[in-house]
Amino acid sequence: MLLEKIAHLVSDKIGLIMCRVESAYSYDLVTEDNVFDYERLLHSDVITFSYKKTIVKGLLKFYFDNDYYAELEDILNNVKPEIFEGDEKGTFLQILIARGMYDTAFSVLDTFGPEHVEIKSVLRLVSRLLERTDFEENDQLISYAQYVYREGKYDGNILAYLEQHFRGSVKELKSLYRDCESFGLDTYILIENIIIQLLFTNAFCADKIKYLDAFVEMQGTLGLEKAFLAQCAYDYFVKDTITDDYIFDRIGRLLRDDEPVNRVTKLAMLKYYSFASKDKWNIDIIEKLVNEELERRVCFPFFMAFLPIVNKLQSYSDYSFVEYKGNPKGHVVIHYCIEHDDGVATEYRKEEMTHLYSGIFVKSFILFCGETVQYYITEENQNMEQLTQSSVLTRSESETEGKPWRFSALNDCVIAKHLDDYATVEEDLISYMEKDFLTKKLFKMM
Numbered sequence: 001m002l003l004e005k006i007a008h009l010v011s012d013k014i015g016l017i018m019c020r021v022e023s024a025y026s027y028d029l030v031t032e033d034n035v036f037d038y039e040r041l042l043h044s045d046v047i048t049f050s051y052k053k054t055i056v057k058g059l060l061k062f063y064f065d066n067d068y069y070a071e072l073e074d075i076l077n078n079v080k081p082e083i084f085e086g087d088e089k090g091t092f093l094q095i096l097i098a099r100g101m102y103d104t105a106f107s108v109l110d111t112f113g114p115e116h117v118e119i120k121s122v123l124r125l126v127s128r129l130l131e132r133t134d135f136e137e138n139d140q141l142i143s144y145a146q147y148v149y150r151e152g153k154y155d156g157n158i159l160a161y162l163e164q165h166f167r168g169s170v171k172e173l174k175s176l177y178r179d180c181e182s183f184g185l186d187t188y189i190l191i192e193n194i195i196i197q198l199l200f201t202n203a204f205c206a207d208k209i210k211y212l213d214a215f216v217e218m219q220g221t222l223g224l225e226k227a228f229l230a231q232c233a234y235d236y237f238v239k240d241t242i243t244d245d246y247i248f249d250r251i252g253r254l255l256r257d258d259e260p261v262n263r264v265t266k267l268a269m270l271k272y273y274s275f276a277s278k279d280k281w282n283i284d285i286i287e288k289l290v291n292e293e294l295e296r297r298v299c300f301p302f303f304m305a306f307l308p309i310v311n312k313l314q315s316y317s318d319y320s321f322v323e324y325k326g327n328p329k330g331h332v333v334i335h336y337c338i339e340h341d342d343g344v345a346t347e348y349r350k351e352e353m354t355h356l357y358s359g360i361f362v363k364s365f366i367l368f369c370g371e372t373v374q375y376y377i378t379e380e381n382q383n384m385e386q387l388t389q390s391s392v393l394t395r396s397e398s399e400t401e402g403k404p405w406r407f408s409a410l411n412d413c414v415i416a417k418h419l420d421d422y423a424t425v426e427e428d429l430i431s432y433m434e435k436d437f438l439t440k441k442l443f444k445m446m
Contacts, residue, residue, distance in 0.1 A: 029054070029057075029058030029061075029062075031062070053083040056079055056083060057083070057084070057088060059071075060079070060091075060092065060095060061091070073099065079092075086116050087116050089108075089112055089115075089116050089117070090116040090117040090118060090121070092108070093105055093108055093109060093117050093121060093125075094117070094118065094121045096108065097121050097124055097125050100128075102125060102128050102129055102132065105125050106125060106129060106140075109122065109125065109144070110140055114144070114147060119148055119151045119153050120153060122144060122147065122148050123148045123153045123154070123155065123158065125144075126141060126144045126145050126148060126157075126158065127155055127157040127158060129141060130145070130157045130158070130161050131157060135157075135160065135161055135164075137164075137165055141161070142161075142162075142165045142166075142167065145158050145161050145162055145165075146162065146166065146167065146168065149162055149166075149176070150172075154179065156183050156185070159176070159179055159180050159183055159185055160180075160185055162176055163176070163180050163185055163186070163187060163189055163190045164189050164190075166190070166193070169197075170194065170197050170198060170201065170203050170205060173190065173193060173194045173197065174194065174205075174207075174211075176190060177190050177191065177194065177211075187214075188218050188220070191211055191214050191215050191218065191220070192215065192220060192221075192224065194211050195211060195212065195215055195220070195224060195228055196224065198211075198228070198231075199224075199227055199228050199231055202231065202235075209244045209246050209247070212225070212228060212246070212247075212250075213246065216250070222259070225250070226254070226259070226261060226262075226265075229247060229250055229251055229254070229261070229265060230261070230262050230264060230265050232247045232268075233247070233251065233264050233265040233267070233268035233269070234264045234268070234358075236268045236271070236272070237264055237267050237268040237271055237357075238264070238325070238357075238358050238359060238360065243268075243272075248268075248269060248272045251265055251268070251269050252269065252282060252285070255269065255282075255285050255289075256282070256285070263357075264357070264358070266289045266292070267289075267293075267300070267357065269285070269289065270286065270289050270290065270293075270300075270302070270303070270306075271300075271302055273285075273286055273305075273306075274302040274303070274305040274306070275302075275305075281309075283309050286306055286309060286310065287306075287309060287310050290303055290306055290310045290312075290313065291310070291312060294312050294313070298356050298357070299313070299316050299362075299364075300323075300356060300360070300362070301321035301323050301362065303316070304316070304317070316364075318366050319364040319365065319366060320364070320365050320366075320367050320373075320393055321362055321363070321364050321365075322334060322353075322362065322363045322364075322365070322373070322375060322377075322391075322393055323360065323361070323362050324353060324360075324361045324362075324377050324388075324389060325359050325360055325361070326359050326361060326379045326388065327359060327379065327381050328355065328358050328359040329381070330359075330379045330380060330381045331352070331379070331380040331381075332352065332353045332355070332361045332377060332378070332379050332380075333350050333351065333352055333353065333377070333378050333379075333380070334350065334351055334352075334353050334363045334375055334376075334377050335348055335349070335350045335375060335376050335377070335378065336348065336349060336350075336351075336363075336373050336374065336375035336376075337349070337373070337374050337375075338365075338367075338371055338372070338373055339371065339372045339373075339374060340370070340371055341369075341370030341371065345374070351363065353377070365393065367393070367394070371394070372392055372393070372394045373392065373393040373394075374392055375390065375391065375392075375393065376389065376390035376391075377389040377390070
């Protein structure tokens with residue numbers, strides 16, 4: 001009571017002022033009753049720095065809570081952020097943001113990080129700065145925009161900025177794509193980034209066709225589409241990955257438009273056709289692509305599906321094939337014996353299999369009806385030989401039907417002989433000799 005009565009007489013006595021404010025303790029350090037005293041203490045030279053920090057924090061809270069805007073601006077412009085710790089730093093940042101001091105707030109945020117700061121405050125700060133900088137690329141803004149988004153907070157500004165500059169995994173890109181769509185934002189750059197990341201990481205993405213289709217609908221760059229299709233084609237052709245028909249619809253469109261595509265894309269298209277119904281075939285494309293491979297002296301076993309439409313395949317119609325997939329740099333050897341229909345078998349032989357493309361090896365045999373090839377395959381990698389596959393290859397009577405080439409005539413002879421049909425045997429022998437003569441005269445070794 002005495003201090004209150006003599007307060008006007010000792011207003012310049014710092015010790016008495018401290019005694020007065022300390023004696024009137026309340027939950028809030030600064031109140032309407034003592035704000036003037038604390039202001040006096042703050043500007044006193046005899047008050048310790050540690051105590052001044054406590055006063056500044058109290059004054060900031062009081063000014064902010066009671067709308068003392070002029071006093072608040074003054075203290076905000078002069079206070080050093082280093083005095084705040086833990087949750088106090090978050091409170092200080094929130095006051096800066098609320099007062100629109102975005103540059104100062106961002107400087108503090110970038111110096112001390114977003115810990116102890118409410119995520120909605122960081123969101124508001126970043127969103128306002130994006131507007132002020134006209135969404136220019138900035139590594140710090142990108143980092144904090146990604147931070148708030150990963151914390152599950154965003155607005156239209158954050159999404160629009162991240163659509164162009166987001167750096168993250170395919171999973172995160174897909175989530176961002178959904179959110180941008182829900183805001184009705186343009187997603188071309190985001191879709192392009194998803195396609196590029198899928199292309200270079202080859203990460204599994206169950207709905208990648210959706211993103212490719214969106215990319216095509218947005219008239220994305222043809223070169224990137226070709227690269228993506230080539231990757232899908234490689235996975236299908238070499239790795240036997242199950243591939244959506246949409247991929248082959250796009251490849252077929254490119255081929256019909258005479259767009260240049262790489263070899264594996266063409267091979268994948270041929271393999272797809274070989275398993276498709278004939279009403280889906282594009283005969284012109286099939287003939288062109290198969291003939292390109294035959295000119296390389298390459299014939300994949302599935303080419304036999306195109307015998308009815310590709311004349312040059314007739315010279316391969318007598319062959320049965322063993323196909324093996326392994327290390328492209330490996331040394332692949334097939335060990336085999338041929339067992340005839342009378343039970344007599346040859347001795348085991350071994351031959352290096354022909355490498356056709358990216359780990360696909362082939363060995364061809366000419367077999368007659370009833371003959372069987374027993375074989376096993378070894379693969380040598382880094383001076384280590386390993387047995388990798390064994391099986392049996394046969395040629396049935398039905399396989400020779402519709403393949404009118406010279407060895408099919410000999411095969412018919414074998415069948416006719418077993419049936420004691422010697423008239424047919426004589427006709428087939430004559431047919432074989434005619435075809436053999438024509439082959440030797442018309443076709444020369446290259």
